[in-house]
Amino acid sequence: MTDLYARHRRVLPDWLALYYDDPIEISHGEGRYVWDSAGRRYLDFFGGILTTLTAHALPEVTKAVSEQAARIIHSSTLYLNRPMVELAERVAQVSGIPDARVFFTTSGTEANDTALLLATTYRRSNTLLAMRNSYHGRSFSAIGITGNRAWSPTSLSPLQTLYVHGGVRTRGPFAHLDDRAFVDACVADLKDLLGHTRPPAALIAEPVQGVGGFTSPPDGLYAAFRQVLRDHGILWIADEVQTGWGRTGDHFWGWQAHARSGPPDIVTFAKGIGNGMSVGGVIARAEIMNCLDAQSISTFGGTQVTMAAALANLTHLLEHDLQGNARRVGGLLIERLRAVGAQLPGVREVRGRGLMIGVELVRPGTDEADPQTLAAVLEAAREGGLLIGKGGGHDTSALRITPPLSLTVAEAEEGAAILEHALRSTY
Structure with missing residues (x-):
């Protein structure tokens, strides 16, 4: 447990959710990437819960x-x-x-x-x-x-x-x-x-x-x-x-x-x-x-x-027509993830439009939510250098993918490759 995490636990509510078994502190960002306080770089596919709409440290x-x-x-x-x-x-x-x-x-x-x-x-x-x-x-x-x-x-x-x-x-x-x-x-x-x-x-x-x-x-x-x-x-x-x-x-x-x-x-x-x-x-x-x-x-x-x-x-x-970029790059990313999901029995559905994409995970062979595997995929993606989110209702568990709208095709492919590895290594 890091010193900052220990301090967090002492003074903030128990119900204040944190991602990851070993929570990270994001120190700075640029474009579609962020760095943690240990100096490790991540491709950001969650954007502070959809808030970083255009880019980190956008000069304007x-x-x-x-x-x-x-x-x-x-x-x-x-x-x-x-x-x-x-x-x-x-x-x-x-x-x-x-x-x-x-x-x-x-x-x-x-x-x-x-x-x-x-x-x-x-x-x-x-x-x-x-x-x-x-x-x-x-x-x-x-x-x-x-x-x-x-x-x-x-x-x-x-x-x-x-x-x-x-x-x-x-x-x-x-x-x-x-x-x-x-x-x-x-x-x-x-x-x-x-x-x-x-x-x-x-x-x-x-x-x-x-x-x-x-x-x-x-x-x-x-x-x-x-x-x-x-x-x-x-x-x-x-x-x-x-x-x-x-x-x-x-x-x-x-x-x-x-x-x-x-x-x-x-x-x-x-x-x-x-x-x-x-x-x-x-x-x-x-x-x-x-x-x-x-x-x-x-x-x-x-x-x-x-x-x-x-x-x-x-x-x-x-x-800069970032809506158009979301349509073009998001469409490519969705199709790439659907191709991956079609090969994995635990991926029930890849859904979304533009750069708002959900990957629903289930226990293979069932329609039952699989929150444990979802958490494991989240951890594996972080270890691979990708930050994503999660969500779902009482009977669903889904990965949430929402990069800044300036995402490039190369970055979309980079993120998809990391997520594919995380999914395959978990399943």
Whole structure:
């Protein structure tokens, strides 16, 4: 046990998760690589849980942070804030939401809290619809709408939450159906559920379930849900904390795979936009965002230095078409991993889109989750010089692969080779 690990254990909560039997301290990074305090280099395929969206130590971001910090770091939302206004203008422009208003927070959890406040106030209801296997943050209200038992330490909640089928395509009672029948069955389930309750305030859904193991429904499911929701006046909140900003390659926002019914009423975001800085936020059309009848502020949401970083990061992302790179390189990486998985009985599925890829592991010959082997693969990948994540629900265990969107083809092949060796050596 290292001295830092021992100190960590003495002063931090037992429930604060750490990766690896021998946890590592990441000391610095550049591009798609990071180094630990012992000087060992790793190819980073997890990006600080999807936060390093473009690259480690991206020059444009570090320059923006340095220059802004030399002027002023923070003043709160009680004063006009030029970087916040400029970023809000850009976010509203790319949001797809008409007459959009933007509120900045410090995290995805806080963004989802704010979305819940807006939806329940606007609709005068504390009933929420959420997806099974979902995750929306660690706060009291966010836990109350999280449909993943591993991340729900309490059943107490200020909200009444009803869970809907559809977030997991290849498991559950509708898994045997084709895509069209799957969507029809989920819509029928939603209609039946609404027939037994007072109209909820909103449905909150991740277009791709992040912590749940990068599962997703067929394209168009949430558009079909939207038709039903509109008949009841129910809002649609798209949790884009992990899927936004081009990570899925095919679309800038995950909800656009379900765009037949138009944009969501509310979009939440965080993680990648700050490229490691604490930036989250909510986008909603004006009538919803302005429905609060009491004053509010944010002490740390939208600070000048984080807004400058996010604005530089978004500009770099758009000017260098990193969404297109995620589509191209991510497509190659998915196919490479599928070819590997087809040869290993413990790989149930390689899924995802763009640079948001899940590799679900099972006990060979079964459909049962295999968390022990997953942990062993994680360790073997680290030993080989690759950092990846993990996730899943109560009956799934999956590797989570989310490199920075500037990943090169050579780096994708390097990471795939390390992961292949880790899988083969474990199985």
